[in-house]
Structures are given as C-alpha cells and as structure tokens.
Amino acid sequence: MVDNSIVEAVNKLLEESKPRGFEESVDLAINLKNLDLSQPKNRIDEEIILPNGLGKERKVAIFAKGDVALKAKNAGADYIFSEEDIKDLASDKSRARGLANECDFFIAEAQYMPMIGKSLGTVLGPRGKMPIPFTGDRDIASVINTLKNSIRIRSKDKLTFHVSVGRRNLGTDELAENIETVVHRIENALEKGKQNLKSIHVTTTMGSSVRVV
Template identity: 60%
Template structure:
C-alpha cells in the first residue's frame, strides 16, 4: 500500500494544478547529492516496471521475422522490423533516428542483436534504447506487455533528472504507488541509497510541483 502522505501530496498537486486542454503527464524530478556522476559507474540507468503502468499505450519496436514477428504484431507492437527494414535503417540514419525517437522501447530476436549493435548502436545507445533480446523460452507477447508498463530512469551525468510516472487522470493512489516504486529502485541503485537523494518533487506537465522526499 502506498504511503498515505504521498497520496495526499499527489491529491494536493492535482487539485492545485489547473486542468489543461490536453492530458498532462505526472513526472518526478529527482535531485541527487554527494555522488560523482562523472564516473559512469555511479550513473543511474534502470528500467522500472510501474505497478500501475503509465496510463497510456507505449510504442514498442520489435526486430523480428517469421512467427516471432507475427506474434509481436498480434501483441500490439507499434513496429516490427524484418531484415529489409533493418537494412533500410542502416542506410537511412535520418529514418533510424525518427524511429528511435518515436519508440519507447525495443525488443529484438537474438540473431539481430549483433547487427543492431554494430549499425544502429550509435543511435539507440545514447538514447538508452538498445533492444532487449528475446531469449529462448520467452514469450514476445509477455515481453511487450511488460514494456507497456515500464519507464527508463536515466541520470546520465546530471544531478537532476526527470521520469514520467503516469497521467493526471490516474487515481492518486495508483500514482503514489508508482512514485514509491521509482524512488525505491533509485535508492537501491545509488551507492549510499537514500543518502544520495537530496529531494524528489512530483509535478504535472504545466502545473506546480510538490516535494515528496
């Protein structure tokens, strides 16, 4: 059960933030302290599965063919890239960058991992979007479903970074649970845990912000 104080903070935030003519996201601003992010080993780069999802459909790109490709389409993948599509991306970097920006996550059959790393790694890598391989025995449908509830938490070399945890039309209780999940993962990742966190604020896209930690 989410901490009551976080639920109340989220409720206050939603009440005080004016309704917009579009669906705002609810985000966390995480501020770190006493850690050297110039050292890559100290940086946060985690995929977190939110217990209540993001309240919207994410775009998942899958590098696959044959039965796996068909299953990916049936499971709701936004794009399925076969050999011809991969060759097109290799030859057209502008197209590859557009796809990299449009898709939230990528999954790939293991046979494609090497060529993707070699030809598209410079595009996908810096965006934190290198594909997850489909290992033997894994269901591509289950993987896509899991990705639909996931967010990438990345600090890079910045002491302050942001991550979306839902939409403002989601119940405050569910948003609070998502917040707890992200904070707990960040604490486990940091060298000194919660002692490396200066503060955490929750905010809507164009609204005010509230301190939760």
C-alpha cells in the same frame, strides 16, 4: 498500502495544478546529495515497471520472423520487421528516423543485431534506441508487456534529474502507487539509501511542485 504522505502530495499537486488543454505528464524531480557521480558506480541506472503504467500508449517495434514474430504481434507489438525490412529502412533514412522518433522501444532477435547495428546504428544509436536483443529462452509477450509499462531512471553524472511517473488521467491512487515504487527503487539503489536523497518533488508539465521526500 501506499504511504499516505505520497497520496497527500499527489492530491495537493492535482488540486493546485489547473488542468490544461492536453493530458499533462506527472514527473518526479529527484535531488541527490553526498555522492560523487563522476564515479559510474555511484550513478543510478534502473529499469522500473510501473504498476499502473504511464497512462499513455507506448510503441514497441520488433525485428523478428516466424513464431517469434507471430507471438509478438499477438502480444501487442506495434511494428514487426523482417530481414528485408531492415534493408529497406537502411536505404530510406528519412523513414528510419521517423520510426525511431515514433517508437519508444525496439527489440530484435539476436541474429539480426549485427545487421541492425551496421545499417541502422547511426539512426537508433544517438537516440538511445538500439534494439534489446531477444533470445528464444525468453517469453516475448512478457518482454513487450514489461517495456510498455516500464521506465528507465538514469542519473548520469547529475545530482538532479527527472523521470515521468504517469499522466494526470491515471488519478491519485494510481499515480501515488507509481511514485512509491520509484522512490523505493531509488532508495535501494543508493549506497546510503535515504541519506543520499536530498529531496524528491512531484510536478506536472505546467503546474506547481510538491515535495514527496
């Protein structure tokens, strides 16, 4: 059961924020306190699976062959690239940049990682989209499903940072459940839990802001 205060905050936000001509993102503005974030050990770096996803399609590309490529296709991978495709992308940087901007995540069988790093690292690296190495002891369908429904929270060295938790089209209950999941993970990741949280507000892309914590 989701905390009623979170449900009320989302309801208030959606009531006060006039719908726009596009599907707005719903984000959390997180403010920390009493932390020295110049020390990497105090920073938040969490991957979180949202129970209701983000309310939008997220694209995953994979560099693989054989059985892994087939299973990835069946699991909903948007692009599947072979070793030859890596060479083609390396020689067509414009296409590589377009792909890097289009896809949210990349996966690669472990044997392709050195080749990708050498030929596509300058395109994928600066965008934070170097492939996630895949080994045969994992289930590729599970990996793809996780990526399509997960977010990454990184505070870096800032006490205030933002993260998307969905879109308006998800509705109140789904958004509230996503928010509660994120809030709990943040509290658990902080050295002193809630004592290191100054505030958390939920907001829409062009709407108002409502305090959650």
